[in-house]
Amino acid sequence: MPLSIGLSVNPQDPRWLELAREAERAGVDSIWVPEFWAYDAFTPLAAIAARTERVRLATGIAQLGARTPAMLAMSAMSVQHISGGRFILGIGTSGPQVMEGWHGVGFSRPVRRTRETIEIIRMITAGERLTYAGEVYRLPLAGGEGAAIRSRAEPAFVPVYIAALGPANLALTGEVADGWIGNSFFVESSPVFFGPLGAAAVRAGRSLADLDLVVAVSAELTDDVEAAGRRHADGYAFTFGAMGSKASNFYNNAFARQGFGDDVAEVQRLWATGDREAAAARVPIEIGLGTNLIGPPEVVRDRLRAYRNCGVTTLRVNPTGSDLRECITGLGTLIDLVNDVNGGAERDVMP
Numbered sequence: 001m002p003l004s005i006g007l008s009v010n011p012q013d014p015r016w017l018e019l020a021r022e023a024e025r026a027g028v029d030s031i032w033v034p035e036f037w038a039y040d041a042f043t044p045l046a047a048i049a050a051r052t053e054r055v056r057l058a059t060g061i062a063q064l065g066a067r068t069p070a071m072l073a074m075s076a077m078s079v080q081h082i083s084g085g086r087f088i089l090g091i092g093t094s095g096p097q098v099m100e101g102w103h104g105v106g107f108s109r110p111v112r113r114t115r116e117t118i119e120i121i122r123m124i125t126a127g128e129r130l131t132y133a134g135e136v137y138r139l140p141l142a143g144g145e146g147a148a149i150r151s152r153a154e155p156a157f158v159p160v161y162i163a164a165l166g167p168a169n170l171a172l173t174g175e176v177a178d179g180w181i182g183n184s185f186f187v188e189s190s191p192v193f194f195g196p197l198g199a200a201a202v203r204a205g206r207s208l209a210d211l212d213l214v215v216a217v218s219a220e221l222t223d224d225v226e227a228a229g230r231r232h233a234d235g236y237a238f239t240f241g242a243m244g245s246k247a248s249n250f251y252n253n254a255f256a257r258q259g260f261g262d263d264v265a266e267v268q269r270l271w272a273t274g275d276r277e278a279a280a281a282r283v284p285i286e287i288g289l290g291t292n293l294i295g296p297p298e299v300v301r302d303r304l305r306a307y308r309n310c311g312v313t314t315l316r317v318n319p320t321g322s323d324l325r326e327c328i329t330g331l332g333t334l335i336d337l338v339n340d341v342n343g344g345a346e347r348d349v350m351p
Helices: 016-026 042-051 069-082 096-101 110-125 167-176 191-203 225-242 250-272 276-282 285-290 297-310 324-343
Strands: 004-008 030-033 056-059 087-092 160-163 179-182 212-221 293-295 314-318
Touching: 004 016, 004 324, 016 030, 016 042, 016 324, 030 042, 030 314, 042 056, 042 069, 069 087, 069 110, 087 110, 087 179, 110 160, 110 167, 160 167, 167 179, 167 191, 179 191, 191 250, 212 225, 212 297, 212 324, 225 250, 225 276, 225 285, 225 293, 250 276, 250 285, 293 297, 297 324, 314 324
Parallel strands: 004 030, 004 314, 030 056, 056 087, 087 160, 160 179, 179 212, 212 293, 212 314
Antiparallel strands: none
């Protein structure tokens, strides 16, 4: 399958809207807007939809629990309508630190909540009357005065992608989702993710090829590979130390399953002591290099080929560059390299 390029656009960046417009002109396939504890994901995508024509638009990711399933469906259908059918609903459970600390919503049964949310969204977007008896959600609410309602919006297909790292959520993604949103990903250990995804897809009567497999990377075209790799590795200290508690850090667990368990545990320990500099220095440079596209064009081209050959279909790229022009120039070079790799797909197939 050919490899495509998506771009992450953060509305906190003053150039975000112009970046999205220029990225479409440069040839990206999709634009992704994050949601954490700053801006929501849907409102910026509606603005981007009004200023673009072709590019797909995706939440990367909308947090489950921050909205009811019906509100999530309404927002998704709104952007799907505004964009003329270009919207992808990327969802994820986030974690207890965000859900309980920011939204005041208990973080429990995340995989079951994901399944039920998707089932409810698909009922609503298909135009069905909403009656649902799940373990997390019951609609209408039992014992209340609610009625079973059908959306007044026109039915619309909304692709649903799941951000998943753990085996149970990966299995759910393989079973029910239209795509997978991944990070913490090494090509060399792709079976850690694609194994559970593919096995569940087969059990559901389909295959891994039925999913858009999206992996987040940063791309930096440079001859100073060591310095860039070290810089990106340092950035992971926050991920390992602050993106979760000692008991619950999904990123650390994902890296541990790929052979970096001792490393991330030590980084987390150093971060907890307050020694942020030592924590950053303790992250292996292999993590910075292996989870990103770093190097001169020929090195990046080989890495792109490795992503495509292992089964990844979309790379969701974080923009790099000191200004808009540099960012778009680098993005254009990356797209040229991807086109070169895709054009050589037949030569890469083993006999």
